[in-house]
Amino acid sequence: AQSVTQLGSHVSVSEGALVLLRCNYSSSVPPYLFWYVQYPNQGLQLLLKYTTGATLVKGINGFEAEFKKSETSFHLTKPSAHMSDAAEYFCAVSSPYNQGGKLIFGQGTELSVKP
Amino acid sequence: ETGVTQTPRHLVMGMTNKKSLKCEQHLGHNAMYWYKQSAKKPLELMFVYNFKEQTENNSVPSRFSPECPNSSHLFLHLHTLQPEDSALYLCASSQVRGGDTEAFFGQGTRLTVV
Numbered sequence A: 001a002q003s004v005t006q007l008g009s010h011v012s013v014s015e016g017a018l019v020l021l022r023c024n025y026s027s028s029v030p031p032y033l034f035w036y037v038q039y040p041n042q043g044l045q046l047l048l049k050y051t052t053g054a055t056l057v058k059g060i061n062g063f064e065a066e067f068k069k070s071e072t073s074f075h076l077t078k079p080s081a082h083m084s085d086a087a088e089y090f091c092a093v094s095s096p097y098n099q100g101g102k103l104i105f106g107q108g109t110e111l112s113v114k115p
Numbered sequence B: 001e002t003g004v005t006q007t008p009r010h011l012v013m014g015m016t017n018k019k020s021l022k023c024e025q026h027l028g029h030n031a032m033y034w035y036k037q038s039a040k041k042p043l044e045l046m047f048v049y050n051f052k053e054q055t056e057n058n059s060v061p062s063r064f065s066p067e068c069p070n071s072s073h074l075f076l077h078l079h080t081l082q083p084e085d086s087a088l089y090l091c092a093s094s095q096v097r098g099g100d101t102e103a104f105f106g107q108g109t110r111l112t113v114v
Helices: none
Strands: A002-007 A009-014 A019-025 A031-040 A044-050 A056-058 A064-068 A073-078 A088-096 A109-114 B004-007 B009-013 B016-023 B029-035 B044-050 B053-057 B064-070 B073-079 B087-094 B108-114
Touching: A002 A056, A002 A088, A009 A019, A019 A031, A019 A088, A019 A109, A031 A064, A031 A073, A044 A056, A044 A064, A044 A073, A073 A088, B004 B087, B009 B016, B016 B087, B029 B073, B044 B064, B053 B064
Parallel strands: A009 A109, B009 B108
Antiparallel strands: A002 A019, A019 A073, A031 A044, A031 A088, A056 A064, A064 A073, A088 A109, B004 B016, B016 B073, B029 B044, B029 B087, B044 B053, B064 B073, B087 B108
16 A cells, blocks of 8 residues: 655745755555646646656756655755745655556645745 | 646536536547545545546546546546535546656646535
């Protein structure tokens, strides 16, 4: 079985500050991990994903995430927040034994960026 | 059009109405999905279709009836819904491959049941 926990349903940062959104997973098989972003009144857009190989993954819009197996974590970071980063962010897990598109999602973290 | 397109974007229906949600993907994918996004809850996978065949139904009530006439189109037929069915319904598509394959999502249909 797989599950995802996102710590903090709401995170607020100032423009230019570090963004850190936390994601922990549980998986009995090697996980594939994803971060999606949802802007208001929009669908979900893939930010980045980890499947195999390098554990530090870079995505779009300056975001990156690091897979830490020992901590069962896949936290999302961005060095400097921009107003346009305000959105809801979802961490999701899959596995090599699932097909693409069958994802287990966390409950989401809403990011606010203050001027 | 490109990507995954959902219509309508907003829908208000009474509990005795029948309505349908439509999804179309222009990505050449062979798998399509319906997800439900309720406030303060994780996205829930409802149905999976591979090559037009339903391969998964995650204990969804029968008042939700999916239809997939071809690999590019997916419908969700709604009848006698309850107020708790109000949510954002998201359609997604992908290739039928391993779990490393990206899913592409539509913009969703915001459903309100009154």
